[in-house]
Amino acid sequence: MENILQGFQGALSLIFSGNREVYSIIGLSLSVSFISVVISMVISVPAGIVIGMKEFPLRKAVIMIINTLMGLPPVIAGLFVYLFLSRSGPLGYLGILHSPKAMIIAQVLLIVPIITGITMAAVKDRGTLVKNTAYTLGAERMQMLWILIKEFRTSIGSSLIAGYGRAISEVGAVMLVGGNIKGYTRVMTTAIVLETNMGNFDQAIAIGIVLLILFFLINIILQRVQGA
Amino acid sequence: MRVQVLDLIKEYDGVRVVDIEGLFFEEGRFHVLMGPNGSGKSTLLEIIAGLTKPEVGRVLYGDRQNDFASVRKRITLVMQRSYLFNTSVYNNIASGMNYRGINKSILRERVLKWAEALDLNLLLYRNVKTLSGGERQRVALARALALEPDLLLLDESTANLDPESIIIIEKVLKDFQRESGTTIIFVTHNVFQAKRLAESACLLMKGSVIEEGESKEFFNNPHSELTRGFLGGEIVY
C-alpha cells in the first residue's frame, strides 16, 4: 500500500515537473500511433468502401479474413514484422528493425483490419443507395468516394479512433519490433513494462496515469463523434 | 430529350423482370408509366438512368441517338426509395449542382427558387434527419428539379404525400415541363393521377408493354382488355 501511495506522489511530481524523459516517451507514443492511423486510413477507408459495396470473387473469404485480423494478437503482428525486417529477412536490407518505422509498420498491420472492417460494415447496407443517389445527380468517381466518406463519417471516425486506441495501448508488437530503446523507440506501454520490472513505480504510474487520461479523452471524442 | 428503348431484357436471378421490344418516349412530353407492383417500372427507370445494365438491348438518347455516357449529366432520377444526404435541406438541394460545378450564385438562386416552389423555404437550414416523410420527398424532388435536366425520371414521387401537396407538386411539375421542354417519365399506379398528368401513357405488366399511346386514347378508349381491367381497378393483385 505504502508503495502505491508513494508511487502516485512520485508520479504526479514527475508529470507536473515536466520530466523530460516522461514527456518524450508520451510524445513518441502519440506521434507514432498518429502516423500509423493516418497511413492506415489512406489504405483502409477506400478498401473498406470497395469491399463493402462491390461484388467480386472470394469476397466472402476476404471479409472473413478481415474480421479475423481485427482481433489479431499484437505479438503475432510483431513477430511477423520482426521476421520480415530482421537482418536475414526479405526486408532486412532496409535496416529499420528497432526503429519507430518498424513500430509504425506493426501498428498499421494491427489497425488496417479494424478501420477496414468497421468501414466495410458501415457501407454494406446503405452504401449502394448513397452511391446510386450521387450517380443520378451526376457525381464523378472521385466525388462519389468523397460523398460516401462524408455520409459514413460517423462510422469512419469511430474506426479511426478505435484504431488509435488499439495502436497506443498495444505493447507486444512495439516491444518486439521497436526494442524499447530509451529515447528512441520507448513508448508509454513498453516504458510501463520496463519500469515496473525494475521497481521504478513512480515512472510506471506516471505514464500509466497519462495513458488512462488519454483513453478517457479518446472515449469522450468517440462518444461525441457517434453523437451518443 | 427523346428516349428509345430497344429490345430490352433485364433479368434478376434468371427471372425476366423487363422485356420490351420497343418503347419510345417523345421529347418534351409528360409520359406516365403505370403498372402493378413488381411489373418492372422501377427497373426500367433504373436502366434508363444508367444505374443498372440490361442483359440484352439498349437505350438511345436524344435525336442523335447518343449512348448514356454522353448524356448522363442531362438526366436525373428521383428514386422510389430516395436517399437524402446527412446535411441541411439547402445542401441537399445544392448537391447535384455542386457535382456539376455550377457557379455559386446561380446555384443559390436555383436552390431558393425550387425551395420556394416546393414550400421548403422555412426548412432550408434544418438537417434532413428531422424532416417528415413528405418533406423529405419534396427535398428529393427539389434536388432533382434544381438540375433542370432534359430528362427527368420520377418514380412514385408523390406516393407519401397528402392530397394538397400532391396537387401542388403536380402543378410544379407541369409548369416546369411546359417552360423548359423537359421530357418527364413519371411512374405511378394511381390511375387518377395518371389521367391528370399524362400526355402519353404506358401500361407495363410482368415487364412487358401492354399498351401505350396518347393520353386521350389510352384512358378513354383502351385497346387491350388488360388495360381496361387495370384502369377500371378490376385487376386485383
Ligand SMILES: Nc1ncnc2c1ncn2[C@@H]1O[C@H](COP(=O)(O)OP(=O)(O)OP(=O)(O)O)[C@@H](O)[C@H]1O
Ligand atoms: N436488385 C434486385 N434483385 C432481385 N430482384 C429484383 C431487384 N430489383 C427488382 N427486382 C425484382 O424485379 C421485379 C420488378 O421490380 P420493380 O421494382 O421494377 O417493380 P415496380 O414495377 O417498380 O414495382 P412497385 O410498384 O412495387 O414499385 C420484382 O419482382 C422485383 O422483386
Ligand SMILES: [Mg+2]
Ligand atoms: Mg417501383
